[in-house]
Amino acid sequence: MDRVRNPFAPGAGNQPPELAGRQAILDRADYTLARAEAGRHAKSFMLIGLRGVGKTVLLNRILNMAQDRKFRALLVEAHEDKALPELLLPSLRQILLGLDQIGRLNETVKRGLRVLKSFATSIKVKYGELEIGLGIEPELGVGDSGDLESDLPEVFAAIGEAAKARASVVVLLIDELQYLEENELSALIMGMHKISQRQLPLVLVGAGLPQLVGNMGRSKSYAERLFEFPMVGALSPSDAAVAIIEPVRNEGERIAKSAVDLMIETSQGYPYFIQTWGYEAWNAAAKSPISKRDVESCEAAVLKNLDESFFRVRFDRLTASEKRYLRAMAELGAGPHRSGDIADVLDVKVQSVAPTRNSLIRKGMIYSPAHGDTAFTGPLFDQFLRRQMPRLDPK
Numbered sequence: 001m002d003r004v005r006n007p008f009a010p011g012a013g014n015q016p017p018e019l020a021g022r023q024a025i026l027d028r029a030d031y032t033l034a035r036a037e038a039g040r041h042a043k044s045f046m047l048i049g050l051r052g053v054g055k056t057v058l059l060n061r062i063l064n065m066a067q068d069r070k071f072r073a074l075l076v077e078a079h080e081d082k083a084l085p086e087l088l089l090p091s092l093r094q095i096l097l098g099l100d101q102i103g104r105l106n107e108t109v110k111r112g113l114r115v116l117k118s119f120a121t122s123i124k125v126k127y128g129e130l131e132i133g134l135g136i137e138p139e140l141g142v143g144d145s146g147d148l149e150s151d152l153p154e155v156f157a158a159i160g161e162a163a164k165a166r167a168s169v170v171v172l173l174i175d176e177l178q179y180l181e182e183n184e185l186s187a188l189i190m191g192m193h194k195i196s197q198r199q200l201p202l203v204l205v206g207a208g209l210p211q212l213v214g215n216m217g218r219s220k221s222y223a224e225r226l227f228e229f230p231m232v233g234a235l236s237p238s239d240a241a242v243a244i245i246e247p248v249r250n251e252g253e254r255i256a257k258s259a260v261d262l263m264i265e266t267s268q269g270y271p272y273f274i275q276t277w278g279y280e281a282w283n284a285a286a287k288s289p290i291s292k293r294d295v296e297s298c299e300a301a302v303l304k305n306l307d308e309s310f311f312r313v314r315f316d317r318l319t320a321s322e323k324r325y326l327r328a329m330a331e332l333g334a335g336p337h338r339s340g341d342i343a344d345v346l347d348v349k350v351q352s353v354a355p356t357r358n359s360l361i362r363k364g365m366i367y368s369p370a371h372g373d374t375a376f377t378g379p380l381f382d383q384f385l386r387r388q389m390p391r392l393d394p395k
């Protein structure tokens with residue numbers, strides 16, 4: 001069928017043609033923002049889920065919701081090789097400048113800018129010049145100790161006060177939070193603790209892989225009370241059907257029920273896979289309705305597409321022993337697996353591969369769903385590994 005009109009949108013962060021099965025999360029976000037606007041305590045939350053379930057898409061939707069309410073909102077993505085201050089400073093600066101421009105001169109907003117300036121000055125040595133500009137003088141002694149865990153809360157508080165002074169709300173959205181270092185995560189949690197104690201209008205909406213929950217709890221035990229952790233998972237069969245059928249129908253085309261059922265089965269309801277199957281099946285079909293045979297005929301194209309765009313993304317950067325560890329996991333199936341069983345497949349002691357396992361967790365490839373258990377952070381990753389590395393080579 002006409003490729004130009006293909007509605008499906010496989011790819012990290014791509015807005016899907018139909019956002020199926022996420023109303024509960026959107027409602028939660030709406031209610032959190034509404035409470036913040038009303039000056040009520042609004043509990044920040046972290047979207048938790050595997051790769052490809054639609055966390056980034058949801059963060060972008062929530063960003064739009066905040067902007068529709070005329071809030072000051074910004075979305076950033078954490079990286080393994082970027083420090084939190086570097087990541088946040090440009091956004092915080094933009095938020096404060098926005099608050100500054102809303103109305104007449106306001107001393108609380110100006111103070112916010114001065115605190116940010118002193119924070120930027122204190123971390124200059126570590127991260128280089130981070131321009132705040134505007135000839136603002138730093139607020140000496142606030143947010144400039146050089147210790148992130150005491151400075152970031154000062155900065156957050158100053159921004160929260162500035163937002164309150166403008167009767168506005170600040171929404172900070174941070175993706176891939178599992179990549180923050182422990183002290184950064186701790187600083188972020190302490191910052192939100194301060195905001196919550198003072199009931200300031202600043203909301204944090206994060207997203208991350210399942211290890212984020214444990215990382216936060218280890219960082220600060222009260223994190224579990226400070227935040228909600230809504231899970232984002234695979235779509236139910238009925239939601240998956242909506243995700244497939246609606247985009248086709250909106251283009252004035254049709255798809256056979258048997259084709260939809262097969263796509264639900266092969267994708268296991270995972271949004272990234274649904275988009276990819278939908279996309280390839282549309283292209284494979286000569287005419288409407290898309291048939292079960294069309295879906296069957298595009299399997300090779302789907303796997304190629306997924307291997308290149310989804311599975312391989314971070315895989316290529318792994319070391320040989322890390323790849324080998326993953327491959328041993330795949331030998332056992334989809335998982336989760338006992339660490340001892342994985343070590344048995346590799347014919348080594350558990351302790352000797354513990355560093356490899358830890359670095360794979362840090363790199364976001366695997367996580368520990370329960371003590372001693374190990375699971376992939378990407379659904380169907382075991383199948384990819386068996387395609388990539390048909391045999392587990394002896395060392």
Ligand SMILES: Nc1ncnc2c1ncn2[C@@H]1O[C@H](COP(=O)(O)OP(=O)(O)O)[C@@H](O)[C@H]1O
Pocket residue numbers: 009010011012013014015016017018019020021022049050051052053054055056057058243271272273274275
């Ligand atoms: N609710 C949904 N229904 C259908 N497709 C979705 C849904 N959420 C996300 N997608 C699709 O899934 C893919 C992955 O989304 P993304 O937000 O990048 O996932 P994550 O950030 O969790 O890895 C994208 O192609 C997106 O269009």
Ligand SMILES: [Mg+2]
Pocket residue numbers: 012013055056057175
């Ligand atoms: Mg994402």
